[in-house]
Amino acid sequence: MHGESGPESSDDQCTGAEEAPPKIEFPCLYPIKVIGHAVSDFREKVLAAIERHTGALDSELIQARPSKQKNYVSITVTIAATGEEQLQNIFTDLKEIESVKLVL
Numbered sequence: 001m002h003g004e005s006g007p008e009s010s011d012d013q014c015t016g017a018e019e020a021p022p023k024i025e026f027p028c029l030y031p032i033k034v035i036g037h038a039v040s041d042f043r044e045k046v047l048a049a050i051e052r053h054t055g056a057l058d059s060e061l062i063q064a065r066p067s068k069q070k071n072y073v074s075i076t077v078t079i080a081a082t083g084e085e086q087l088q089n090i091f092t093d094l095k096e097i098e099s100v101k102l103v104l
Helices: 006-019 042-054 084-095
Strands: 028-037 062-066 072-081 100-103
Touching: 028 042, 028 084, 042 072, 042 084, 072 084, 084 100
Parallel strands: none
Antiparallel strands: 028 072, 028 100, 062 072
């Protein structure tokens, strides 16, 4: 029974290891991109949600860009990320904002 040999099972383990997401080393600068409806308070709500977990943000690390028809806006905020839990909490809070459509 050649199908039960050891090398095949170790190949399966290697394949699984290659599919694992890359590890992020904290602390690090981490860009968060938020896309949503271009409503008047979108920027303020997004920044407030992020600042709850990071403290004050550096205005030089915030970029906003409207869509061509100005129906949507994308905001990219680069934060000093301290860990996976912080990022998860930020993403959770951002997704609770009604005008947010996508968080990357």
